[in-house]
Every structure is written in structure tokens, then in C-alpha cells.
Amino acid sequence: MYLKTCNACGEEYETHKPKASRCETCIDENRRITYKTCISCDAKFPAPFGDEYSCPSCAEAHGIGQAELTPEQRKIIKAEETLARWKNKVAILETELDERSNAKPKGTKLMNEKTKASAVGVAWLELCARDGQVSALSQIHERDLDDDTKLRLVLAYSRIRLRGYSVEAISKLCPVHLMSRDDDKAITDLPFAENPPTPQQMAEIELGLA
Incomplete structure (x- = not known):
């Protein structure tokens, strides 16, 4: 008979099988052997108690128990x-x-089709499509907008973008409503573009392809 330690439960048991790794109780209960990786040599070893850090060889070499460090x-x-x-x-x-x-900022309105067709709406979509880059500012410069409106448009975009909202979420917001919060300088009459973009050009602007 051989006196062994069960690799599944950690209990000692007697067996006549020299290569046995589990006791009869664990075999009957189909209890599997849990393996861990040795912290020293990265070798896999049976860990019946679950708190072992080292394999038996490394624990012995360090003069510590398997659950010690x-x-x-x-x-x-x-x-x-x-x-x-x-x-x-x-x-x-x-x-x-x-x-x-990806959320809509609280207290903001979505842009309607009328605003989207205006010079302000087109400039807003261009800002969003290029995420405020210089190329977008050059496009806004060509729009039929006064300098004060252009400045407030860029500032409104920058402020809400810096709060962490995505470009996709911002592009759906109404720039007129956003700018109305800026020192109560609301736009009352929407200046329309002299040469409004075609539906295809508008789609390209919204997709960032223009």
C-alpha cells in the first residue's frame, strides 16, 4: 500500500495504485484537480486548498510552505x-x-430641418464633421454669417465638445438653442445660405465626407 496526498482535496489516503492522484472519495464524487501556476517557476501544479503560491519544489527550495511567500x-x-x-x-x-x-446633453433641443437648412445649421454640421478643425473654420468663414455668430457658434461647439460628448451626439443638437444660452444672445431670424447645399452635399457634410 502507498500513502499519498490527494491532489483534489489535499487529504492523505492509502492506495495500492502507485500512480494514483485522487482518493476514492474524490473519484466517487467526480471532484476534479485544480491547478495553479507557480509564482517562481511558472509551472502548473495541483492546488487542492486554493491558497498555494508555489509548487512543492520551489516551496522546498525557498524553505517555505506552498501557501507562504x-x-x-x-x-x-x-x-x-x-x-x-x-x-x-x-x-x-x-x-x-x-x-x-453617446448621451444627449440635458436641457438641449435637437436640430430641426429648418435650422439644418440654414447657414447656421450647415456651419454647425461642418464643425461636427471635422470636429472643429481648421478646415471647418475656413468653411464657416465662407458662410453668410456675421462674425459674432461665427464666434459664438465655434465657442458653443467647443464648450460642449470639451464636456466629453461625442461628435455624433453634438451634430444632432440645435446650434441656435445652444447659442441662445450664450449671454442671452439668441438668434431671432435665421440667415439662409445664398447657395444652399444639395441633399447629396448635405449628406456628405453629415457623414464627414465633404
Whole structure:
């Protein structure tokens, strides 16, 4: 008979099989062997109790139990746990930012077809299509808008963009309503473009292709 330690439950048992790895109880209950990776040599080893860090060989070499750690190993685990916490915080923050960026800002109106067809609406879509780049500003310069309106349009876009909302969400908002919040300088009469874009050109602007 052989005196062995069960790799599934960790209990000692007697068996006549020299290569046995589980006791009869674990075999009858179909209890599987759980394996872990040794913190020192990266080898797989049976971990019946679940709190083991090292394989039997490395534990013996360090003069510690399998569930014990050397000072160097404690530093490694602490660093890994700290990194895992930071990664979890980053993942939570990214999820929150994604949810906010795709949401409609509170208290804002959606742009209607009348505004979309105006010079202000076209300029707003151009700002969104190019995310406020210089190329968009040059296009706005050519629109039939006064300088004050152009400035407030760019500022309204920049302010709401810097709050973390996505370009897609911003492009659906009404720029007139957004600018009306700017020192109560609301636009009463919409200046229409002398040469309004065709439906195809409007679609290209909205898709960022123009």
C-alpha cells in the first residue's frame, strides 16, 4: 500500500495504485484537480486548498510552505494587485465616459430641418464633421454669417465638445438653442445660405465626407 496526498482535496489516503492522484472519495464524487501556476517557476501544479503560491519544489527550495511567500514574492503580488486595481478603475472610467459621450446633453433641443437648412445649421454640421478643425473654420468663414455668430457658434461647439460628448451626439443638437444660452444672445431670424447645399452635399457634410 502507498500513502499519498490527494491532489483534489489535499487529504492523505492509502492506495495500492502507485500512480494514483485522487482518493476514492474524490473519484466517487467526480471532484476534479485544480491547478495553479507557480509564482517562481511558472509551472502548473495541483492546488487542492486554493491558497498555494508555489509548487512543492520551489516551496522546498525557498524553505517555505506552498501557501507562504518570500519578501520578493510579496512585492511582486502587491505590484500586480495595484496594477489590477488601476486597470479596473480605468475600465470603469472608460465605460462612464462612453455612456456620457453617446448621451444627449440635458436641457438641449435637437436640430430641426429648418435650422439644418440654414447657414447656421450647415456651419454647425461642418464643425461636427471635422470636429472643429481648421478646415471647418475656413468653411464657416465662407458662410453668410456675421462674425459674432461665427464666434459664438465655434465657442458653443467647443464648450460642449470639451464636456466629453461625442461628435455624433453634438451634430444632432440645435446650434441656435445652444447659442441662445450664450449671454442671452439668441438668434431671432435665421440667415439662409445664398447657395444652399444639395441633399447629396448635405449628406456628405453629415457623414464627414465633404
